[in-house]
Amino acid sequence: MGTGRLDLLLDQFDWAREKAQVRLTGLGDEEYLWEPVPGCWSIRPRGEATTPRAYGPGDWVLDLGAPDIPAGEYAEVARQAAAGMTVAKIADDWSVSVERVEQVLDHTGPPEPDRTAVTTIAWRLGHLHSGFAGGWEWTFGERRRDPRQMVDFTPSAALALDRFWAEVDRWRDSVATVTEEQLDTVGFSQYPYGSDPDDPFVDVLCGTNLEFIHHMAEIALLRDLWQARRPSCP
Template sequence: MEIEGVRTDRLGLLLDQFDQAREMARVRLAGLGDDEYLWEPVPGCWSIRRRDEAVTPRAFGPGEWVLDKGAPDIPASEYAEVVRQAADGMTVAKIADDWSVGVERVEQVLAHTGPPEPDTSPVATIAWRLGHVHSNFEGQWEWTFGERKDPGLLVDFTPSAALALERFWASIDRWRDSVASVTEEQLDTVGFSRYPHSNDAECPYVTVLAGANLEFIHHMAETALLRDLWRTRFTTSG
């Protein structure tokens, strides 16, 4: 359906949302330099590091530089998703497998009541956020439209901001072009995406796309804030 040139169908709405977020992100990422890209605003940040300097247990990547990744857990921000999974009929064992945690951890989350627990996720650099988003979109593209290669080997992380952005935008644009070709039937197909580091295989593809938009938007917003903090890092109030 189209009203005065504006798409109101499901795919059109998702594409328009993604396009607007992509345009804003391009502006906010313009002029990114290497020092800012790798800036660690607080101790204990997650970032990209040389393989022999990795500080997290599951850091990954195919080349000299790897992306920090910690031990498996369910962050507080995802408790509601676990509750939804259980409500949709997933067993505790299946949920545990989905999040790569023990059954006891899932039971702890499901038993939680009251206000959400504070989010204790580490602060991450711009390099980490770009690498994380790039890796997710490469993996989801590969396991939806590609050959289903090992997700951990798809992105060659780099300390060069310019090269990282060049690769990042090429991946994002390819994703967008492929998604634009999806049919209404495919939007409703459960398992159209088989990306293993997610619950994509259990979801209609339209919900996978909505989740991908959310992932892109919230990480680009966080990256924009880091750029603001970098720009004003030496200023003090009078």
């Protein structure tokens, strides 16, 4: 185990990946698509999408709602403003109006808890897959393809996992080649949905690890709830 910044980030990612792969063993199609409450976001046949920005290149698309700044990101918006980003640039980053950014910056006191849709295992895996595919394309690839058109979402849990782990491993292998200078390079990643072009790459890697860990923890809980949804037969 190394002690450099990249070593520590890779060790953290590897540890999380190992645990996640164990937790996802045996995932079946019914559980993968299970909607524990009404109004879930998931993957759906294109003609059955329930959200205004559902996306994907194939017959199945990933639910996505109208753009907004969730309450959990108010502090990040404040940091962006403090770092010198204009309100217009922040609005562009979040795909919201200037007025919405100003509302967030003017907010005082603790933010109200976010009200977000419950998402299925299929949605969480698809969301992560799209992020890793787009992150690789806009960091190590041609920086050309739209991340939201790169993943062919599927109702097959086994196929989705095979494709997902292949994408995760490609990302990890490429990250392992990054130099110290590149870690500190602002805009080393040009991923178009978010603040990557304005951040040092080490910050992007920290965020990617956090995204992977927290969504995998949510998937683990959904698997537990699936198992506990009805009493076991004696």
